[in-house]
Amino acid sequence: MAKSNLQTVLVLSGPNLNLLGQRQPEIYGTDSLQDHMRRVGETAAQLGLQIETVSAQGVAEIVEAIHSARGRCAAIIINPGALTHFAWSLHDALASFAGPIVEVHLSNPATRESWRHESVVAPVASGSIAGFGADSYVFAVHAVATLLAKKK
Numbered sequence: 001m002a003k004s005n006l007q008t009v010l011v012l013s014g015p016n017l018n019l020l021g022q023r024q025p026e027i028y029g030t031d032s033l034q035d036h037m038r039r040v041g042e043t044a045a046q047l048g049l050q051i052e053t054v055s056a057q058g059v060a061e062i063v064e065a066i067h068s069a070r071g072r073c074a075a076i077i078i079n080p081g082a083l084t085h086f087a088w089s090l091h092d093a094l095a096s097f098a099g100p101i102v103e104v105h106l107s108n109p110a111t112r113e114s115w116r117h118e119s120v121v122a123p124v125a126s127g128s129i130a131g132f133g134a135d136s137y138v139f140a141v142h143a144v145a146t147l148l149a150k151k152k
């Protein structure tokens with residue numbers, strides 16, 4: 001099969017995001033993770049990018065996905081779920097990735113419980129998008145496309 005020339009963006013989802021649509025819909029909305037990923041894929045295609053998605057419940061699986069993206073994927077969009085707030089091995093894995101990294105949250109952790117105020121991902125991300133519900137993901141794809149275009 002011919003190799004695609006499209007740049008690939010890895011879209012990572014951390015623990016419990018597989019339950020989007022069922023889990024605390026008053027906070028996270030009623031769309032499923034599949035609904036979000038479909039919109040991400042459509043937006044990416046419009047911007048000349050392709051996506052690869054990984055949904056993982058554990059930090060090891062996410063760290064391995066980041067390792068496998070090194071030198072292969074152009075950028076990473078990541079919603080690490082609660083790992084955002086304490087998983088320093090995730091921070092270190094992302095620090096090993098050369099391309100743009102956009103941290104995404106559906107809710108705005110800064111307005112929630114104090115333990116959600118720290119992000120171990122933010123210091124190694126190009127930027128963070130939080131609090132826009134389903135639009136957070138779409139904005140993240142636009143951010144990645146802008147960052148990649150600037151690199152060219």
Ligand code: DQA
Pocket residue numbers: 015016017079080081082083084104105106107108109116
């Ligand atoms: C979240 C925010 C986190 O604090 C939380 O643990 C999640 C979802 C968000 O998308 O708003 O699982 O990352």
